[in-house]
Amino acid sequence: MYIHVSAKPGAHIGRLKFGDLDFPCALGRSGIVATKREGDGGTPEGRFALRELHWRADRLSTPATALRRRLIARSDGWCDAPSDPAYNRPVALPYRASAETLWRDDHLYDLLVPLGYNDEPVVPGAGSAIFFHLANEKGGELGATEGCVALRLADMLVLLARVAPATEMEIALAA
Numbered sequence: 680m681y682i683h684v685s686a687k688p689g690a691h692i693g694r695l696k697f698g699d700l701d702f703p704c705a706l707g708r709s710g711i712v713a714t715k716r717e718g719d720g721g722t723p724e725g726r727f728a729l730r731e732l733h734w735r736a737d738r739l740s741t742p743a744t745a746l747r748r749r750l751i752a753r754s755d756g757w758c759d760a761p762s763d764p765a766y767n768r769p770v771a772l773p774y775r776a777s778a779e780t781l782w783r784d785d786h787l788y789d790l791l792v793p794l795g796y797n798d799e800p801v802v803p804g805a806g807s808a809i810f811f812h813l814a815n816e817k818g819g820e821l822g823a824t825e826g827c828v829a830l831r832l833a834d835m836l837v838l839l840a841r842v843a844p845a846t847e848m849e850i851a852l853a854a
Contacts, residue, residue, distance in 0.1 A: 680697070680698070680843070680845075680846055681697075681726070681847050681849045682695060682696070682697045682729075682842070682846060682848040682849065683695070683696045683851075684696075684706075684722075684828055684848060684850045684851070685711075685850075685851050685853040686710055686852065686853055687710075687852070687853050688710060688711070688852055689709070689710040690706070690710050691705060691707065691708050691710060691821075691822075691824075692705060692706065693705075693706050693711070693828075693853070694853075695828070695834075697838060697841065697842070697846075700837065700841070702830055702831070702834040702838070703821060704814070704821070704830050705814045705815070705821040705822060705824050705830075706722040706823065706824060706827075706828060706829075707719075707720045707721045707722040707823060707824050707825060707826035707827065708720040708823035708825070709721040709722075709826075710722065711724050711851065711852050712724060715796075715797070715805055715806040716804060716806060717759065717761055717804050717805070717806055719806075720823070720825060720826055721806075722809075722824070722826050722827065722828060722850060723796050723797075723806060723809060723850065724850055724851055724852065725796070725849075725850060726847050726849045726850075727794040727795045727796050727809075727848050727849075727850070728794070728795030728847055729746060729792050729794065729795075729811065729842060729844075729846055729847065729848060730792065730793040730794070730795055731746055731747040731748065731749055731792065731793070732744055732746045732747070732749070732790065732791075732839065733749050733750070733781065733788070733791045733792070734749075734750065734751060734789060734790050734791075735751050735789045735790075736750050736751075738789045739789055742836060742839050743836075743839065743840040744840060744842060745842065745844055746792065746839065746842060746844060747844070751781050751782055751788065752782065753772075753782045754771045754772050754782075755769065755771070755772070755780075755781040755782060756770045756771065756772040756779060756780055756781060757769055757770065757778060757779040757781060757793075757807065757808045758770045758774065758776060758777070758778045758779075758807065759777050759778060759779055759807040760776035760777040760778070761803040761804040761807075762776075762803065763775075763776035766803055766807060767797050767798055767801045767807035767808070768798075779807075779808045785815070786813055786832075787812050787813050787814075787829070788810070788812055788813070789813055789832075790812065790813055790832070790835055790836075790839070791810045791812040791813075792810060792811040792812070793809070793810055793811075794809045794811055794827075794848060795847075797809070806826060808825075808826075808827075809826055809827055810827045810828075811827065811828050811829070811830075811848065812824075812827055812828075812829050813829060813830065813832055813835060814829035814831050815829070816831060828848065828850065
């Protein structure tokens with residue numbers, strides 16, 4: 680079964696549907712893109728595995744899900760330097776090259792699922808740290824991501840409880 684994510688061209692707000700669930704979701708500031716490049720703000724089009732759930736135990740109790748779970752530690756990072764051998768891979772911080780910090784002051788990564796994008800094989804410069812995570816919300820509006828897919832906390836918890844390890848996310852432009 681697939682999680683379907685769609686949006687109109689250039690839109691940073693889309694719809695996420697899974698079975699009878701239907702939620703608004705945040706996407707990259709450039710919307711859904713067919714060809715993803717590092718730093719372009721686009722959410723890649725395609726079908727991607729949900730690798731595992733990472734979460735902050737200091738902020739949330741253990742989430743209900745059939746996905747493999749992993750606690751986020753203060754030293755967890757994700758390499759986003761295209762020329763580094765660890766590009767688009769988890770790393771321990773501090774790291775010698777540029778890397779996204781997973782232990783954040785905000786709540787965006789309190790729950791995060793790395794998507795199986797650009798990881799088998801990794802192509803330098805094709806985009807990194809494409810996650811399914813919590814949305815940045817201001818005044819009831821979902822803010823754009825850097826290229827990820829994001830949901831409100833309550834919606835994410837409902838969805839995580841229903842997915843299976845074989846569930847994939849399909850991201851496509853709306854017709």
